[in-house]
Structures are given as structure tokens and as C-alpha cells.
Amino acid sequence: MSEILFYAIAAITIGSAFWVVTSKNLVYSAVWLFVTLFGVAGLFIFLYADFIAATQVLIYVGGVLVLIIFGVMLTSKIDTAKISQSSKGKFIGAVLSLLIFGMMLTVILTTNWKVGELQSVDSTVNTIGNMILNEYLLPFEAVSILLLGALIGSAMLSRKK
């Protein structure tokens, strides 16, 4: 049962990701990205990472995807339904993609995957919170400063002269 679900979700994720790349219309790409992001959230749930799954939906679907569509609509000719993307340099692109695919495949095949016991985790939130504020405090603060810098930078760029 759970294997069927896993393969279904994986197929949805990969299939929709394929359409994100190949759709000619940027808004359609965004809609397929919506499905992909949900698929990724589903995969996180399979890893008992419920908090990460909800974060995925909140940040990527509710935030990033909205901003992407918003950005697409702010480009020129929003009133015509012909916002298209084109593909250039197909040959080099194919070679690069194959190389990356080969690299990932090698890594996946040569890694000694550790299969642990299946254990049901009651709550991941407390652990994540404790980890962020104890063990990984410095990276966490560094990321905060990075985000603050990006925020101030964008406010600076968009303010009236």
C-alpha cells in the first residue's frame, strides 16, 4: 500500500517537473511547478518529516510560487496569453544534462545507503527547534543575517530616489 503511494507520488513529482521544463507557456510551467512542489511535500511526509512537508507547502507554494507567477505577470505583454519560453543551445544543454545525470547516478549507485529500522517519530518539531538553537546556532544566525541583507538590499533597490 505505502509502496504504491510512494511510486504514485514520485511519478507525479517527476512527471510534473518534466512539464515544468517543457511547457511553452510560462504560466503553465508555474502551474506544473505547483504540482511538483506538492509532490515533494508528499515525499517529505514519507520520510516522517511532517514539519518540513508543511514548510515546503507554506514557503514554496504559498510564497515562492506566488512570487514567480507575480513576476511572470509583471513582464511585458501580460494581457496577451502568449508568454512563452524558448529553448536555445539544445546540444550543449543535452550534453551538460547527461553529464549531471551520470554524476548523480554514480553517486547514488556508489553510496553505501544505510537502511535504518522503521520507527514512528512522534514529533519532529521539538527536535528541529532544539537542534537549531543549540547545535546549529551559528549557521542559523548566519542564514538570518544573509536573509536580512537580502531584505535590506531589495528595499534599497526598490525605494524611491
Next chain:
Amino acid sequence: MNSIVNQFISAFSASDIPGGYFTLFATIVIISGLAVFGVMAVTALVAVYFERKVSAFMQDRIGPMEVGIFGFKGGKKFWGGIGQTIADALKLLTKEDIIPRLADRKLMMLAPFIIFGGAFITFVGVPFSEGIVISDFNIGLFYIMAASSIGVIGVILAGWSSNNKWSLYGGMRSAAQIISYEIPIALSLILVVIVVGSLRMTDIVVWQADHRWFIFHSPFAFLAFFIYFISAVAETNRTPFDIPEAESELVAGWMTEYSGFRWAVFFLSEYANMLIVSIVASVVFLGGWLSPFQMFDFGLFPESWMLLDGPIWGLFWIVVKAMILIFVMMWFRWTFPRLRVDQLMTVCWKYLIPFALANVILVSIWELIF
């Protein structure tokens, strides 16, 4: 661990039923889905009638008074025209579904169902009483916030696919508005997480049963309730924050080109979202399914009133609290003029977010001291 899904799982162990886990899974999904749809439909029916009557009395009118049920007409009384919403719903379902020739047909047909789906899956985590919740997640509050942020995609797509300038402006305004107002909502809900130390809705209410309603926890929590409620009104696109569908500027905003059933789906989702934010406000700040008499127990009420607790009375109290909040939203609608776009952003970014941020810091200090 008391929720409808858990009760199902414990009632039927997988070996008893043919098909095993798959049947169990399908049963849970179908029954929960039907229950949620029923709640949404009843909410829309009741709330539309309520809204018509409330607006009528606020404007010194009578409101609907002709359509009755089985020949029962209330006339000029409050229950006059009680069949009006049923007639409205039937009218909407039988109207022609028009899709403009130059619109993007597929997306225009898809968009209402993204909005509806967002409201629909949010209900999975919304508790209606002690144990009357489809699934009591350990990340309940966070799940509700995440799931309710999905609908905006549908709004933007509806606006874009209609191929109409009013719709497009409405969709873009809505995107900016909902993304902005999610921040004060999250910041004010995080207060309760800091204090309670859990995201589970049941834990939040249990904490309030042990201590006091969260709105009376500290001055900051009191302020956070109002920040939450104002932002929630904005999230649900209600007046005075309904600039995405401002009639005087944008005809009907992002739903201009919709008609018939698809438009009814928008309507259903709007009232469902109102119910969700009201229930979340009552669970997080107003004691959820706890009886208000226990809260104000200064020996004023007879002893038997203290017994008005438990799942059934809990459902009653949560519905009463939510209805009061929905009434306040309607009161807002017929009292305040609509904000301008820039004013809307100013309210959010220059007033609500700084206050909400200060709240988070101050409530942490308050928790350390007391």
C-alpha cells in the same frame, strides 16, 4: 490522540475488512471528504442568509422576506425569507457557465478548484470540538497556515486566465495582499506556540483549560488577537480589505468573468475560509471548545452551568464563538469603507508587522519573567 481518523483506525483493524489498508484508507478519505464538504455547504448556506439579514438590519432594511420553506414565510421577522439561500444556490447551479472565447480555457476551469481545494484540505486540521477533528496533527496550527496559503494560487490563475484587465489587476492585488498579510498572521500565532510549546490544536486548548484563555495571557497576547483578526479579515478578502474585487474600481476583480457553478465555488470557498479563520481564532485565543462560564467563574453562576463541557457542548461553544467572530466580520463589511491599495500595504507593513514582531519578543521576555 483523539480524532476521527484515529477512531476509524482503532474501530476497524485492517484484518477485519476486505481489501485491508486500501479499503480503510479509501473509507477514511471518502467519509472525511463528505463531512468536510457538508460543513462547507452548510456554512455557506447559513452565512449567506446571515450576511443578507445582518446587512439589511445595519442599513435599516428588512432583507429577504418572500422565499419560504414549505410555505413557511417569516415575513418581516428575522427568519423571513429563510429559503432565500436555497433558491440562490439552485439558481447558481443551473445558470449557464460562460467561458470567454479568448480566455485560457483550461486554467480558467482549473482555478476555482485550486481555491476550493485549499479551503477543503485546510479543514482536515481544523478542530470542531474535543475529538471532533479529522486529524489532530502534531503540527496542526502550522498545517492550517500552510494549507490556507494554497488558495491564492487559484486567485492569481483565475485573474490571469480570464484574459480581462480587471481580473488581472484583481489577481495581482490579491497576490500582494495575501502574501503580505500572511506574515502578521504567522507572527501573532507564533505567540501561542512560544507559550504552549506545541503546535497541536488539542494541546493549545488543554493549556487554556489549565491556565486561562490565551487572549488574557498577557497584554501582548491581547494585542496579538486583534492583529490576527485584522489580518485574517484581509486574508479572506473581506471588506474593508476586499481590494482584489473592489466593485467600484475593478467590476468584480478576479471573478469578473466567472458565472454559474464556478462562481458558486468561489463563494463557497470564501465562506469556508471565514469559518476557518474564525475557528482558528477561537481555538487559539478564545479557549476553543471550553465553556466561557468556567473562564468567568467568580461564583456568579449556578454550579450546574459548570457542567456545560465535553465534546457536544464543545461543538456548541466553538460554533457560537466562530459565529460571533463571523458576525464581527460582517459588521466590518457594512461599517468601514474600503482601503486604497497603498493604504492596505501601509497597514500591513508599517503597523501590523512591527507590532507583531515586538509582540513576539515581549511575550518571550514575559514568559521568562513569569
